[in-house]
Amino acid sequence: MKQFDMQFRVRYAETDAMGIVHHAVYPVWFEMGRTEYLREVGIPYREMESRGLQSPVIAIHVRYLKPARYDDLLTLKVRVARYTGVRLTLHYEVYRDDVLLCTGESEHAFLNEGRATAVQRKFEDIHEMLARCVGEA
Amino acid sequence: MKQFDMQFRVRYAETDAMGIVHHAVYPVWFEMGRTEYLREVGIPYREMESRGLQSPVIAIHVRYLKPARYDDLLTLKVRVARYTGVRLTLHYEVYRDDVLLCTGESEHAFLNEGRATAVQRKFEDIHEMLARCVGEA
Amino acid sequence: MKQFDMQFRVRYAETDAMGIVHHAVYPVWFEMGRTEYLREVGIPYREMESRGLQSPVIAIHVRYLKPARYDDLLTLKVRVARYTGVRLTLHYEVYRDDVLLCTGESEHAFLNEGRATAVQRKFEDIHEMLARCVGEA
């Protein structure tokens, strides 16, 4: 699966005094999206963590094109942009109907017992799964 | 409809360093639940706001029984506990499977153009809708 | 010290589309206040945790009297309302100048290695400290 789509509603608590969704909320949605994406391709992140593999965020980039508002029904599109075995980059797009509101990327490292790790060495099934996900939709 | 149920997943951002969902997140879920409940009974809160009726929270009470964790699939049950025409009290329960994790209440006033209002006077359809919702499931 | 006061500014991210502080933010401020209060009386909460004593929130009650807005300079007043050795109740008031905006309470249990504990048994210094804090300002 090269791309994963999920729908969700904007919560009131996610808005700010400009009447729009606060910009710091989008990374939270991205994280929700990658959780569902990983579940879909067969590697629930909670299972990864319980096997000792963590994937902390080392960078995020977000571009805000148009505002989202309370109760909007949005679509989040998630895909794996790059995967090197030691770094993972996910790409995100947020739409309201067919209007693109926001694009973003998150970069991830991999930790095993608190130390940087190559996924391939100890988590071969996860490595193969991620390698298969790379690419355009 | 005397009771509304909705399911959702715990987001990573909603957890804290104790490894469990932070207690301040539950009121955000309650709000998400009442948004969906009101939509279900035919009064989307966004529509209420656009007609000039706001329903600010004037009190919340939350009791935490057991912790929720990242990625838990939870059920939120919402019902109207009391409605007087000038005050509304909603009741909430959060379950993981059949385990009750949390109960809560939110009390609401009604504002029209920034001033306290009796819903019945200007928003009769909403008044009747809310009056019909009161009660046990 | 029977009462602790702290000042802070409202952050933009803490507001919502009504133009006021979102109600779920106040419990976060209460927690910030009790962290500073405990530091002031000599028991930093981080130190409590590192000694194995956790104090999870088991209930909160918040009453919203008047709204707070972005950039308001607020004063939070914290005091210990009750302490029984197994339960702790803190009381909070939020002011803008001399206008009371919000009152609240949080109830806490005590856990040692994940199980309910009487503070007096293993943490006598903390027990005495908390017992001395009880009361009106």
Add this chain to the structure above:
Amino acid sequence: MKQFDMQFRVRYAETDAMGIVHHAVYPVWFEMGRTEYLREVGIPYREMESRGLQSPVIAIHVRYLKPARYDDLLTLKVRVARYTGVRLTLHYEVYRDDVLLCTGESEHAFLNEGRATAVQRKFEDIHEMLARCVGEA
């Protein structure tokens, strides 16, 4: 003033189940920092808004180098990286003592009555203030 420093404590609610500050919290701190920076140079953002000038975030970039934890006393350094009259870029660094934990940038547009505006045209004092802020510390 080419650079503004502010100190603050990490709140418990800002941590996640990895035991560290959640990555989506840093943009909230950046915003807090630019609020204080603008106040310091004489243009409180609330005053800008009340004069009709909004400065929405159009992009953020954050790089996470080392984790922050609950109760850490952090220093946020803010400066204006670029200012063109229609776009503003702020740069941020977060330190614990002399350890750099995080760097970031936020890009801002300017809106007057909801439409893109050149600051110089209607807000000459703000334009001059921002122009003077540009540069290295």
